[in-house]
Amino acid sequence: MPKVTGIDHIYLTVSDLARSEPFYALLLGEVLGFRRMHFALGGEPHVQFYNRHFGIVLRPARVATPHQPYAPGLHHLCLRVDSATDVAEVAQRLQAAGLAATDATLMPAYAPDYWATHVTDPDGLRLEITNHRQERRDRHDRWDDLPD
Numbered sequence: 001m002p003k004v005t006g007i008d009h010i011y012l013t014v015s016d017l018a019r020s021e022p023f024y025a026l027l028l029g030e031v032l033g034f035r036r037m038h039f040a041l042g043g044e045p046h047v048q049f050y051n052r053h054f055g056i057v058l059r060p061a062r063v064a065t066p067h068q069p070y071a072p073g074l075h076h077l078c079l080r081v082d083s084a085t086d087v088a089e090v091a092q093r094l095q096a097a098g099l100a101a102t103d104a105t106l107m108p109a110y111a112p113d114y115w116a117t118h119v120t121d122p123d124g125l126r127l128e129i130t131n132h133r134q135e136r137r138d139r140h141d142r143w144d145d146l147p148d
Contacts, residue, residue, distance in 0.1 A: 009048075009055040010077065012125065017060050019122050021047050023099075024058060027119065027127065031093045032079065067124040078128040080136075084115035090129045091117035111135055 014020035024047070028034040034049040034056070047058045056077075069075045081087060087104040094101035094117070101119040108114065116130045139146065 007054045009050075009057055011057045011059055012074075012077075012121075013061045014058050014121075015061050015064060015123050017045060017047065017058060020058055023122055024049055024056070026097055026099065027094065028056060030097075031090055032081075032129075069124075069126060074125065076126040076128055078116075078130055080130055080132050082132050084113070084131045087115040087117055087129055087131050094119055 025036060028049040029036055032051075034051050037048050037050070039046050039048065041059075044060055049056045049058075081090060084104065084106075091101045091104045095103075099119055101117050104115055104117050106113075106115055111133050113133050114130065116128050118126055118128050120126050
């Protein structure tokens with residue numbers, strides 16, 4: 001059976017590419033180390049932010065509808081950094097740049113070592129940065145030992 005080895009890319013549709021690109025350039029580029037490239041598909045401009053593992057592509061919306069997190073579709077996007085210290089650094093850097101990121105917060109209702117910060121993009125999409133928790137590490141390292 002083929003195995004999924006990761007996410008290749010995620011497309012985010014934005015209402016105003018010129019407004020969203022600086023937000024994502026700060027979050028993904030300056031704070032999280034993604035690289036950026038511009039390209040066109042079907043005559044429409046796209047911006048891809050990418051790292052060694054996957055890409056996040058911004059494309060212009062064709063319909064002017066505000067993001068609704070509880071409608072069918074994407075609720076939020078969560079990116080993972082290595083440690084709780086990294087989560088705190090992301091929160092501090094975003095706040096220092098003027099973004100309304102939450103303080104890094106321990107969220108034991110999710111897991112005893114779950115740290116996260118949240119920020120909302122210009123279209124209302126909630127983005128979360130969390131740490132690589134022990135449960136996720138164990139899932140990766142002991143996959144064959146886990147029950148189906």
